[in-house]
Amino acid sequence: MSAIAPFDGFGLGLRRTHYADFLDGEVEVDFVEAISENYMVEGGKPLRVLEQVREKHPVILHGVSMSIGSAQGLDDDHLSRLRALADRIDPLWVSDHLCWTRTSAHNSHDLLPLPLTREALDAVCANIDRAQDALGRPMLFENPSSYLTFPEDEMAEWEFLSEMAQRTGCYLLLDINNVYVSAHNHGFSARDYIAGLPLDRVRQIHLAGHEPGEIIIDTHDRAVSGGVWELYADTIAQLGPVATMIERDDKIPPLAELLAELELARSLGRGNAGAIAA
Amino acid sequence: MTDLAQRQVAFLGAILDDEAPLPSGWGDERAPGLAIYRNNYRSSLVEALRSTFERTERLVGEDAFRRAAAHHCIMHPPVGWTLDLAGAGFAETCAELFARDPDVAELAALEWAMHEAFTARNTQPLTTAEFGAACAGFTERQWEGLKLKLVPDLRHVPATYDLVRLWTSLSASNTETEPDLTPLEGARCALVWREDERPVFVIRPAWEGTALASFRKGASFGEVCAALIGTLGEEAAIAEAGAMLARWVGEGLVERLDQ
Known part of the structure; x- marks a missing residue:
């Protein structure tokens, strides 16, 4: 399996409301991340738009439906369509989430948490091996945000991710907001979590907003919070330059607003920690 | 069925059905977290239907549409990997729920056909x-x-x-x-x-x-x-x-x- 070379840059998610901005203008991003499943279709406008955006920018394919933690294994149709899309788009890399979404009977279309057990780790690793073989490339997997833990948990999430990467050769997509959310919800240290990861396997960082509360909810519907920016600055100081993007999936503002937020990430990425206060 | 598979079936069952008991071994402290997953599941499906059936929603009104969409999700939980298919059969659901207003199911069928044609x-x-x-x-x-x-x-x-x-x-x-x-x-x-x-x-x-x-x-x-x-x-x-x-x-x- 080939390696994924580090890629240093700052990007945004491709959302329908911004299609015209990306097609008609010059958007100041180093890459664009597309939700894979939105383009795993037969034809029509979405595919044409993605191909045109690809002519201007490197593209990352980020999935939400692989269900890498499913005990029943992966969906053949999903895998073959993802392979076809990856062959067509030639992305920087293909990613999905450490989660499960479905059983053999139904699909939740939500990123559900896995028990952190040896059994779950074995199932995840077997599925990752199969996915990487089917795609002919290594993948990135994103740490999830979660709202409950399981009584049968046998290890910390960062230990699960570390062994998963070591056994399968996959890379990590580190979602700083998800670390922040889960750390609050489950009472662990976000900095311990990041320190426990194999940082040499991290190829991308996600930043997003959340809804504060007794249980923090990962909503992606607002600006990145101050606490997440601070955690990002600390992480970048350890990790060095790494592809970073802002994720906004609901209440999507004009592109200029997201580009301004991305500029803060650029500034922090250049080591200007004072940018948070500004 | 493995332990993991059994747990996933129990977890998803608890998400699909508000009345379902908590999975085995779970204390009440996990109920608030489960409620968030239940809400995420329901709201993402309803939003997917609202996006596909915009005019049907305008025809029946927001409250009636949300009730119909929630009913559809309960009676026909999604099976496939793509959320694009969540609206399959929604016209038939409308025919059942709005039996006195056949225009609703007719419009929903048209919007579904246009949704399929799009891609x-x-x-x-x-x-x-x-x-x-x-x-x-x-x-x-x-x-x-x-x-x-x-x-x-x-x-x-x-x-x-x-x-x-x-x-x-x-x-x-x-x-x-x-x-x-x-x-x-x-x-x-x-x-x-x-x-x-x-x-x-x-x-x-x-x-x-x-x-x-x-x-x-x-x-x-x-x-x-x-x-x-x-x-x-x-x-x-x-x-x-x-x-x-x-x-x-x-x-x-x-x-x-x-x-």
């Missing part, structure tokens, strides 16, 4: 010149045996209301007028396809939709004409079938000819 396979239809060249010199027997491969985005749905007027009256910019529920005379249907990347539709006689379905199943032009004779009479059937074929070719609805 159907790209194709290069026959031009009128290509069709003419391919058929030049056809014998009567060849015409009778002619089969059509229609473009993959083409669909048809029944129409008892003037769906063009209803569609226009429910546009996002048209907030002042009431929904236009003008009934159509005679048996009609709506043909739906994609034009310049946008789904479009026209109202046609119902027999045209029947003919479309027959061609899709592999019927020949002769067989379609024979079926039309029962509806239109022999002379009209031949003339109308020929006009329909010319119209479809002109509209870019024929991908290729098969013998």
